[in-house]
Amino acid sequence: MSKHPxxxxxxxxxxxxxxxxxxxxPVPVEEPYKEAIVVGFSQVGAESDWRNANTLSMQQAFxxxxxxxxxxxxxxxxxEKQITAIRNFIHQGVDYIVLAPTTEKxxxxxxxxxxxxxxxxIIVDRMIExxxxxxxxxxxxSDFLGEGRNAVRWMDSHLEDRxxxxxxxxxxxxxxxxxxxxxxxxxxxSTHPEWELVYRASGDFTxxxxxxxVEAVLTQGIDFNVIFSENDNMTYGAIDALKNAGLTPGKDxxxxxxxxxxxxxxxxxxxxxxxxxxxxxxxxxxxxNIIQRLESGLESPKLTYVEExxxxxxxxxxxxxxxxxx
Ligand code: AHR
Numbered sequence: 001m002s003k004h005p006x007x008x009x010x011x012x013x014x015x016x017x018x019x020x021x022x023x024x025x026p027v028p029v030e031e032p033y034k035e036a037i038v039v040g041f042s043q044v045g046a047e048s049d050w051r052n053a054n055t056l057s058m059q060q061a062f063x064x065x066x067x068x069x070x071x072x073x074x075x076x077x078x079x080e081k082q083i084t085a086i087r088n089f090i091h092q093g094v095d096y097i098v099l100a101p102t103t104e105k106x107x108x109x110x111x112x113x114x115x116x117x118x119x120x121x122i123i124v125d126r127m128i129e130x131x132x133x134x135x136x137x138x139x140x141x142s143d144f145l146g147e148g149r150n151a152v153r154w155m156d157s158h159l160e161d162r163x164x165x166x167x168x169x170x171x172x173x174x175x176x177x178x179x180x181x182x183x184x185x186x187x188x189x190s191t192h193p194e195w196e197l198v199y200r201a202s203g204d205f206t207x208x209x210x211x212x213x214v215e216a217v218l219t220q221g222i223d224f225n226v227i228f229s230e231n232d233n234m235t236y237g238a239i240d241a242l243k244n245a246g247l248t249p250g251k252d253x254x255x256x257x258x259x260x261x262x263x264x265x266x267x268x269x270x271x272x273x274x275x276x277x278x279x280x281x282x283x284x285x286x287x288x289n290i291i292q293r294l295e296s297g298l299e300s301p302k303l304t305y306v307e308e309x310x311x312x313x314x315x316x317x318x319x320x321x322x323x324x325x326x
Contacts, residue, residue, distance in 0.1 A: 036069040037291065040089030041098040044125075045077040047172075047205045048233040050259045053326035054100070054125065054281035061284030068288075077172060077204065079103055083110045090117045096291055097121045099136075103174035104129040111135035122290055124283050126176035133302065137294070140286050140304040144177050147277045148184015150310050151228065151256050154275045155188065155195075158312075159254060164192075164226050167217055168200040169210055169238065171230040177279070178202070181230045181258060198224050203234040210234025214241035228256045232264040232276070239272055250274060260311055262324040268316045278308040281326055 039062050043055055055072075062070035071094060073085035079102045089097050090113055097119050101107065107128045114121050115135055123139040130136060155164070168185060171178035189195050199217050203209035210229060217224065218241065229235040235257040239249045249255055249272040257264055260278035267273040283306075290300045311320075 034067065036064065036067055037096070037295070038069045038071065038092075038094045039096045039098055039291070040071045040073070040085070040092070040094040042073050042075060042082045042085040042089070042100065044082075044100050044102050045075055047077055048207075048231055048259070049261045049263070049326070050231065050233075050279060050281045051205075053261065054283060056326075057282045057284035058098070058287065059284070061288040066288070075102065077102055079106055086110045086114060090114055090119060093117075094119060096294075098287055099123050099128075100125045101128050101175075102126075102172065104176055104179065105174065108135065120294060122287055124287055125281075138290060138300045138302050138304070140283060140290065140306065142177070142180075142279050142308060143305045144180025144279075145183050146180075146305075147258060147279060147308065148181040149187065150184075150277050151181070151258070151275060152184050152188035154310070154312065155226070155256065156192070158274070159226070162225070164195040165198045165224045166195060166226045166228055167214070167222070167224045168197060169213055169227065169229040169234045170200065170202040171205045171234075173202050177205075177258075178230060185228055198222050203229075203237070205231045205233060207233040207237040210237030211241045212237070214238040215244075218242075218245050224253065226254045226256065230258055231279075232257050232259040232261050235264065235267075235273060239267070260309075261326055262321065265311060265316055265321055265324060268311050268313060269318075269321065271313060275310065275312045277310040280306050280308055 041058055044051060046052055059070060062068040075081035075085060082102060086097060097114055099121060101123065104127055108131045111121055112135060120137040123136050125141045127139060127141065170182055189197055199222050201213050203213050210233065227238050229238055235255060242249050242253055247253060254274045257273050257276045258279055260276040264273055264276050268276050293300045
């Protein structure tokens with residue numbers, strides 16, 4: 001519960017004034033009003049369209065008109081900046097801390113500090129590896145391993161007629177999104193001896209690095225026919241690199257991507273991306289709902305996986321594209 005419910009100063013003054021004047025006019029009934037709930041949100045950064053949609057969703061959910069004061073911190077993909085932000089939130093005495101963690105490890109000390117200060121911590125999007133789960137109140141996010149397995153199932157059923165030579169663009173190493181999607185692909189590689197991993201490197205989920213990596217692959221003359229790219233922005237960079245080299249994405253190279261943001265779905269429709277596994281960024285209302293439950297003294301499930309889908313040319317529709325909010 002937020003810590004400082006208090007009564008309206010204005011109403012108090014009015015009542016005092018009425019008393020002093022001996023006024024008989026009815027004094028309005030005092031209604032308790034709640035101060036805004038203060039939420040400190042430590043965001044990973046602004047590395048992708050997904051991340052920007054996530055930031056917007058959180059800012060809209062934790063607006064002043066909804067009764068919140070949001071303290072937003074962009075960590076520029078650096079864990080040390082997130083740790084500093086959390087310490088600042090503790091120092092400011094926020095009511096809740098929301099953390100979208102860069103990587104899974106390294107949170108025990110700072111979360112123990114939040115716990116000692118009595119501030120509930122909600123983890124969103126990626127997961128953390130904590131020495132005990134009492135260090136956070138609950139988590140809501142994606143099943144990243146499920147996403148990776150989903151992609152592998154599609155590759156298995158749609159690309160079985162030819163040997164695959166796979167270029168793997170990973171997200172930032174140590175993040176749940178990278179760990180889960182990579183583990184999914186690794187399972188596929190271990191059960192398909194005809195699939196060959198010809199290149200693997202991290203593009204940190206950014207478009208610029210996605211392009212750089214594929215340019216490096218092309219310069220090295222590596223033979224490949226599949227790009228397994230762990231997010232849409234790296235995919236956009238990869239597509240630019242392929243086109244600049246005179247190759248046709250979707251024909252010369254099959255592209256598997258993650259996020260399923262609107263522009264990527266347009267590319268699924270035009271055939272440049274063959275399969276895009278959804279990762280839903282719209283966590284603002286979900287986290288807000290958790291906070292409202294906690295405010296009402298209710299518990300929230302410790303772990304909540306959001307529902308997600310995936311799209312290829314056979315399943316994408318103009319209506320779906322229209323309704324895509326991000
Ligand atoms: O954690 C979610 C991942 O992080 C998204 O796939 C990616 O685009 C983002 O940067």
